[in-house]
Amino acid sequence: MWKTPSTSELEGLLGCNPFDVLDKINPAGGREEVSISELKEKLVGLYLCAGGNFIPTLHKVYQQCRTRQPEFEIVLVYLPFGDCLDPLVYRVNIDSLLQKISWWRLPFNNSVSRRLWRLISCYPDDGRLRVPCPEGTEQAEGTHLGVIALLVYGSQDYVLRSNDRIAVAELRGRNILLYLDYLDLYDELLTWYHEIKAKDPDFEVVFVRLDNRNTTEVEDDLVLSAPMPWLVCPFDPDHSASLQKNIFTKAWPYDALVEF
Structure with missing residues (x-):
């Protein structure tokens, strides 16, 4: 389901332009930016974030991995669908959880996020895909x-x-x-x-x-x-x-x- 002609590259997996910009909040509280192409030489973990419940556990994994592989990075993709009633509130809540976590974030792109959501949504947490958000209804x-x-x-x-x-x-x-x-x-x-x-x-x-x-x-x-x-x-x-x-x-x- 994930195969595309260029899934070996991050931009191919995401379906983005290599010059698209990611951002993150650094430990000092400042904002950093990087293009997707700049991450090509690094080991990247793609976190498809639907609810955010996995953030604390993943942060521990991230910290342990960084001690062995300093070039390891995580890129978070917003998936404000599932049980979400308001995509904006969802993103504010996720960002609040990332205040002290230095992960790269892909700015929300509905087509990218919805394509990735369809790939993983056959068996979500409650066994059903629920899309009550009028801003982005599911294309069945x-x-x-x-x-x-x-x-x-x-x-x-x-x-x-x-x-x-x-x-x-x-x-x-x-x-x-x-x-x-x-x-x-x-x-x-x-x-x-x-x-x-x-x-x-x-x-x-x-x-x-x-x-x-x-x-x-x-x-x-x-x-x-x-x-x-x-x-x-x-x-x-x-x-x-x-x-x-x-x-x-x-x-x-x-x-x-x-x-x-």
Whole structure:
């Protein structure tokens, strides 16, 4: 999964320009800069930082390695996706953990970070990729099919808002966020749905429940009766299985937001 024509070079692995600049806070509190090309002759550890929990342990490893290999460097790449609700707050928190740690940081680049995130996100900590951040929704594999093709199944060509039926065809041309979930992201999505909807009347969220055959009938009833302010695709286990097959072609199904 990691192979590219130039993965032997750091810029090839990152997909960056060799003259892109990294920075770090030195022990004296000042800021230093270096280009990626300047690290070519050094041993570099690439730290893909999703949550930051590994920072204290990695710092101990780094200190031990530096006693044997003074040219050893760590380059941190921000991955503000996962359980992150606000990418900016995430980066501020990570930077606060690095105040006394002299590692190089790659300035946040969404395309670089998201590409690396996709390479490692098949089995994140909780077993699912969760992308509740409206600033950077996941581009799932099957999105080339279009939201209309994904939502229409057999004779079912509508979605629900409360008890009202809305034809899927009416969603054409709108900004759609397909919300694929086991009902884990409900509270997080609710916090910003109304705010975005007020700013963009053409914005719609369509909830599609992923099939979980381990749930009980009681849990099913609770899930299906949960009040939702957005559009809901009527649950059909065969439709759910079809969506999972079309979208998650290279990974197990996970909670996700997919933009159309």
